[in-house]
Amino acid sequence: IDQEREGEQIDRALLKNVLGIFVEIGMGEMEFYENDFEDAMLKDTAAYYSRKASNWIVEDSCPDYMLKAEECLKKEKDRVSHYLHSSSETKLLEKVQNELLVVYTNQLLEKEHSGCRALLRDDKVEDLSRMYRLFHRIPKGLEQVANVFKQAESSSGSQEQVFVRKVIELLDKYMAYVTDSFANNSLFHKVLKEAFEVFCNNFFAGCSSAELLASYCDNILKKGGSEKLSDDAIEETLDKVVKCLAFISDKDLFAAFYRKKLSRRLLFDKSANDDHERLILTKLKQQYGGQFTSKMEGMVTDLTLAKENQSHFQEYLSNNSAANPGIDLTVRVLTTGFWPSYKSSDLSLPVEMVKCVEVFKEFYQTKTKHRKLTWIYSLDTCNINGKFESKTIELIVGTYQAAALLLFNASDRLSYSDIKSQLNLADDDLIRLLQSLSCAKYKILTKEPSNRTVSSTDHFEFNSKFTDRMRRIRIPLPFVDERKKVVEDVDKDRRYAIDACIVRIMKSRKVLPHQQLVLECVEQLSRMFKPDFKAIKKRIEDLITRDYLERDKENPNLFKYLA
Template sequence: MNERKTIDLEQGWDFMQKGITKLKNILEGLPEPQFSSEDYMMLYTTIYNMCTQKPPHDYSQQLYDKYRESFEEYITSTVLPSLREKHDEFMLRELVRRWSNHKVMVRWLSRFFHYLDRYFIARRSLPPLNEVGLACFRDLVYKEVNGKVRDAVISLIDQEREGEQIDRALLKNVLDIFVEIGMGQMEYYENDFESSMLKDTAGYYSRKASNWILEDSCPDYMLKAEECLKREKDRVSHYLHVSSEPKLLEKVQHELLTVYATQLLEKEHSGCHALLRDDKVDDLSRMYRLFSKIPRGLDPVSSMFKQHVTAEGTTLVKQAEDAASNKKAEKRDVVGLQEQVFVRKVIELHDKYLAYVNDCFNNHTLFHKALKEAFEIFCNKGVAGSSSAELLATFCDNILKKGGSEKLSDEAIEDTLEKVVKLLAYISDKDLFAEFYRKKLARRLLFDKSANDEHERSILTKLKQQCGGQFTSKMEGMVTDLTLAKENQSHFEEYLSNNSNVSPGIDLTVTVLTTGFWPSYKSFDLNLPAEMVKCVEVFREFYQTKTKHRKLTWIYSLGTCNINGKFDPKTMELIVTTYQASALLLFNLSDRLSYQEIMSQLNLSDDDVVRLLHSLSCAKYKILIKEPNTKTISPTDYFEFNSKFTDKMRRIKIPLPPVDEKKKVIEDVDKDRRYAIDASIVRIMKSRKVLGYQQLVMECVEQLGRMFKPDVKAIKKRIEDLITRDYLERDKENPNLFRYLA
């Protein structure tokens, strides 16, 4: 077997040198045939042989060093001089070409010397050939030129920002060098390029912003800012490394928005307030998009939104106040119409700004909170002596009763009721609303004024969802009561037809209600005329056949009667209240009666007698003639039946002057509140046993806040009352500490 001939270092390296020179010539573009596979095999085999000879002829270490020296020699003699003679964009192009060539050279040489990678390097834990090749470029070329390259690149970016066309592909290739030189790490890109680029960006936009803020309106400025952010994002996608995007945008946002946020938002004729005032929806959306990106950027926007909505709402309150006082001055009888307009306007205002929150401000919680707080401020201001709770209840009444001033389709009614319930959420006196609403609901139900049962039930469902089952339980009971009352009436009619010996003598309809559900009404012992006494007795007998355990209380103040008035010109049907009917029937027995006689015969209070006699003798229809003929009723007056009375109608309704129930409602609510506060204090103390005054008040306010905002003085008063009733006691050492007495 032939022994392999030993190759000495010089001879072997000469042969390798020829291959390396050929590779350099190819890279330099000189006429040189490409490497054939035989050439490649010869070069590879030479290295293999020189590394596998027995010592001292194993030249692995020397070849490893010469591999590096080949790069260093080529870079020093050819690459660096070619870069040093070029500047700016030409230098960048040359660098890209040289780097590209260098990578080709590394690929080829590391293949020729591949045997070193597999054995020698692996055993000695030395840097692999690929890394050595790239490190040569980094240490010799990159370290010398990176400062100039960085400045040239930043200069091109600034030119592009000013609208000039630049070679983006070139920049991408140059910046890839910064990344690739790191061999998997980003430190070269970040330290040698990115930090300076970000600093330059900040400076560039700082200069721009300082001019724009003086020259441009807020919308124009925001358009420019948005455009700049878009372009910077675009820059990242075209040539910057993706990791630069958040840092770059943060710099631009800081210079354009954070620095000038207050100035921008408060610009006199075009800032946030102006955009809200002029309904600039697109600009507001842009403002949200831009300011949502900067830390706490939305805080001032939402605060201005709150101020604006509060101001708009307060203006509505003031307009309604002025309109109401004008009405009083003109003495026009437009009861509550202004207040109705006010509620409608508040609903429209809420619709408008809720749409802003959803559309312009992307449903952000900060703006929902601002809207809520703004509405809470002005929705709890009353108008013309009426609280918002009363106004809302009256507004609902107007929509739900027959012949209300609001003529709406079923869908519009549903929609409006939905919105009223939303407004109710902002009102602190929900219990007051409930009481007013219940009073008005009672009138609608009892006098058959409700336009539609479906709507009545629908709003109760909405209120139940908003305020809980307890809030609507009585109202639901009232609606159910009426259905039962109708059944009861048909049973009564059946009872009369089956018992011919029993007859009230006149047509009688009775509505039986459950006391607990309905508002409390005064029940007087009115002395009924004989005709009516019979009716009451007949119905009582019927009712006892159904139940022995229930007590009937008659509420005459809510009754109505249809009676025939036989006047000289013609007989007419009069629709009157039970009180009026009782007074008129007295004149069947006497031609002339004094005020005092009427009062004692009916057994009514002064107030009630004055009201009903005024309605019969001083108002539109003068059924009774009063002596003396004045406009007011006094205890010395006398009354006669007016037999000459006539009217073009055959059937007339004689109204009683309305009673202002507001005072009564407020008293009832105050009473209920006292009970609620008592219950809350006892509940808290029962679970806590011992508690300080401040803590007790705080917990009490929190517990009751869903229905009404309890007054701290009222809570203090209730605590004192509970102490006197032995529910609580003061601590002997500390008077601000209370104990629960079981």
């Protein structure tokens, strides 16, 4: 065998007959073949390819090395079909893959002038495809390729966006292989689906692929996003995003992150094109049904209605000059059920702001008396004039920040406790807003002691000497990572979904064994997410305590529905 590996001609028929004797001696059993031949052959194979790989990894470029590896795997498979027993194929290929790919994965992918980064940079699609073919064979091989994808340098967009773009390109390429090279064969569609499901359901730098795909959409659809595309290219790319989503198990998590980002585009006027927003919702609805997009569609509709509502509010103020608060006020009334959950607070507004809220409440009650308004101050923005010694500067701030700054109209100096008691804010929110005003880039307030952290013993004064070359500045609050909250909300929704699914199944079937109930539950829910068996078991136990189900007294693995 080693002679043939080195290119010599051997008598394959003779070798096949000799190896057949091992099977015949064992009367069809594989014991003699495995113990007296296969074990030694596999050990020799590992040693042979270990020697070869140690030379090739030094001498060859990444593409050349992959060509040799692919050729070796092909030849070893050919040997099995010609003279080795078919049972040797998996074990033999695993040995070859281990020595050629697993052992040298990092060195191969990280080769300075020809590794994965260079292939991405130079758009070497054929070599990248070969890399995919090779590494999808080995355990966690694609994860390592994916990590290099993510780290690859790119002139446009964040690393995450580059990764998603490359995944979409890879999907395009392999879909073309299936349709053009493999005659649309269903087996190849199945293999591609399985490979991409594994690939697309990993975490990259702490982010799920569902979140990365939602962020990629955000960069396409928002003003100033990193994906600069024409209208036709946007439509084509959105089609590909929807196709990519098919491989992601946690579609509900994608929907949650997408809604979060959609809300920011809509509320802060960051959406580049309303038609594109509706276009992707149409595509998602066609693919995953109306329930998947109903909340998102409701959000878009809410904004249209909010604009009409604002026009009516302006008319109301024009006709009631006494009610006009003397401040330009824009209010968006949204439907709670459509939008992501936001933190509301009992912020005590300064008198200047109280009048605005009261006027809008009076207007809204002329339209309906049966709806309750909950103000989400954490999403508001305010434009206020700061009168400093050098000049007046317009400050664009959040409502929390504006409320704090307006307190200094009545007092030159305030303690942390004074501000907290007057605003009625939680410590977390108060610390964030005071940091933004006294410790960050724009020091509108001076703090005592003068350090970069805010504590409950600090005192604050309006910084009358503040100046800036701009006449209008935006003062952001410190960033809060909302990922954890989104994931927690999705987990909560999943519990409700599992409960509803179990009850629906049991209501229809009346009696079911545990395993069948779990399998039916997984089958029904897997369109949106892949439920964990432990989670289903926990929900079953909870439904038993709430008298929706009961265990059969004679067979505890059998459940009955309680009407």
